Amino acid sequence: MNKTIRHLPEPVLRRLPIYCNYLRHIGDEYSDFISCTTIGLALDLNPTQIRKDLAMAGAQGRPKVGYHINELISCLECFMGWRTSQDVFLVGAGHLGTALLSYNKSLDNYGIRIISAFDNNPSIIGKEINGVEVLSIGKFNSLARRLDIKLAILTVPEPFAQRVCDLMVSSGVQAIWNFAPVKLAVPDSVIVQNEELFASLGALSSKLNALLSPEHAQEYDHME
Amino acid sequence: MNKTIRHLPEPVLRRLPIYCNYLRHIGDEYSDFISCTTIGLALDLNPTQIRKDLAMAGAQGRPKVGYHINELISCLECFMGWRTSQDVFLVGAGHLGTALLSYNKSLDNYGIRIISAFDNNPSIIGKEINGVEVLSIGKFNSLARRLDIKLAILTVPEPFAQRVCDLMVSSGVQAIWNFAPVKLAVPDSVIVQNEELFASLGALSSKLNALLSPEHAQEYDHME
DNA sequence: TAGATTGTTAATCGATTAACAATC
DNA sequence: TAGATTGTTAATCGATTAACAATC
Numbered sequence: 001m002n003k004t005i006r007h008l009p010e011p012v013l014r015r016l017p018i019y020c021n022y023l024r025h026i027g028d029e030y031s032d033f034i035s036c037t038t039i040g041l042a043l044d045l046n047p048t049q050i051r052k053d054l055a056m057a058g059a060q061g062r063p064k065v066g067y068h069i070n071e072l073i074s075c076l077e078c079f080m081g082w083r084t085s086q087d088v089f090l091v092g093a094g095h096l097g098t099a100l101l102s103y104n105k106s107l108d109n110y111g112i113r114i115i116s117a118f119d120n121n122p123s124i125i126g127k128e129i130n131g132v133e134v135l136s137i138g139k140f141n142s143l144a145r146r147l148d149i150k151l152a153i154l155t156v157p158e159p160f161a162q163r164v165c166d167l168m169v170s171s172g173v174q175a176i177w178n179f180a181p182v183k184l185a186v187p188d189s190v191i192v193q194n195e196e197l198f199a200s201l202g203a204l205s206s207k208l209n210a211l212l213s214p215e216h217a218q219e220y221d222h223m224e
Numbered sequence: 225m226n227k228t229i230r231h232l233p234e235p236v237l238r239r240l241p242i243y244c245n246y247l248r249h250i251g252d253e254y255s256d257f258i259s260c261t262t263i264g265l266a267l268d269l270n271p272t273q274i275r276k277d278l279a280m281a282g283a284q285g286r287p288k289v290g291y292h293i294n295e296l297i298s299c300l301e302c303f304m305g306w307r308t309s310q311d312v313f314l315v316g317a318g319h320l321g322t323a324l325l326s327y328n329k330s331l332d333n334y335g336i337r338i339i340s341a342f343d344n345n346p347s348i349i350g351k352e353i354n355g356v357e358v359l360s361i362g363k364f365n366s367l368a369r370r371l372d373i374k375l376a377i378l379t380v381p382e383p384f385a386q387r388v389c390d391l392m393v394s395s396g397v398q399a400i401w402n403f404a405p406v407k408l409a410v411p412d413s414v415i416v417q418n419e420e421l422f423a424s425l426g427a428l429s430s431k432l433n434a435l436l437s438p439e440h441a442q443e444y445d446h447m448e
Numbered sequence: 449t450a451g452a453t454t455g456t457t458a459a460t461c462g463a464t465t466a467a468c469a470a471t472c
Numbered sequence: 473t474a475g476a477t478t479g480t481t482a483a484t485c486g487a488t489t490a491a492c493a494a495t496c
Contacts, residue, residue, distance in 0.1 A: 016427025062452045063495040081433030095323035102319040175432040193428035202241025204417040208399040209305030287471040
């Protein structure tokens, strides 16, 4: 048995939730079916690309008709494992952690439910945020093992990130949603999804900077 | 004069801040110079790619020696417009907005400073979050115009996102950091950076799902 | 039937990686 | 000098888009 699992390409994996979210919003009010042309128009994406993406998720459409909306939603939800919510732990109950906890209800639509939060700050431990109790980080390992937690969210400040990551891995966690701006060192078997907020901000400010100082931008024209 | 401004490729723009962040951390304790090999090892990136990225940002190294660390940091900071912080507005002082406000100090390292927050919720308006007063959304337009605000952060719930976006655009905002999971309709001249949190989560849960149900994963082997 | 749409193969595009000469 | 490194051109790889037959 090959240990390497074949994932779909990352760009595809990132578009599938976007399709799903869109489809859930339009509902089946006007028609039971939808075409890639329509989806592409709404989301500003190439219809062929959408067709390929959906095919990779296992969706099937009908020529001339399109895709059955509810069937398509189900298919995407199943593919992403969103039909049943995973129980997940969150470490770092600061502002960002609190924000995520406050979205717990909508996270349910995306296949996860934060059932416990952890922190090392005594003034936060014991508090309840949006119905989730904040526990001491010392309890993470035993609880994660007992509840067989597969996915954890890391929202601690950068200096603590690697240590918390190590704790997660040694507690059997297999996937980490990482909000700290560091490259975490993990075994190959563990999946890390980095949420590089400051990379986005950097991309944005670069673009804005180029827009505001056209002389700068012109330099690029010499290139290539 | 060509209206179209040449931006660097998005992947490059997203890596530059990562280099910058890394370089700031290592400092120049051990050496004044650093090579792409070293950076690549630390960040798990291809050295040639790093060299090309840095060249695009205008950095110059010396054969056999590498790049002068502090010079390189300055170069990247200048390129991204991080030497002087932009004044920015934030709309939507909920939990996510509050989290960003709490990072205001570190955002300064990434070239922005949130100077005012706006909301339509009377119970929030007037409050002060991390030293920033929350104002009524009704004051956005006149204040943005008066202070010549170029960049705004959008952290309102999905249903209000497009309306708030329209307000931003009509107030002269040229770049929007969007945390709502919607494709915003804006004029071509306006830059939108989408922070698709749920797309990341979708990618992550897909991967985890494939990992946990190997039968499912095997299906892919038939493909291609 | 005609036209719209899927599914899939081929072509294009762009980004990453390899190769290598120039350099200190 | 020899070896490490930059800068740059060429090769590879993968993702997007175009083309088109099959279908209802």
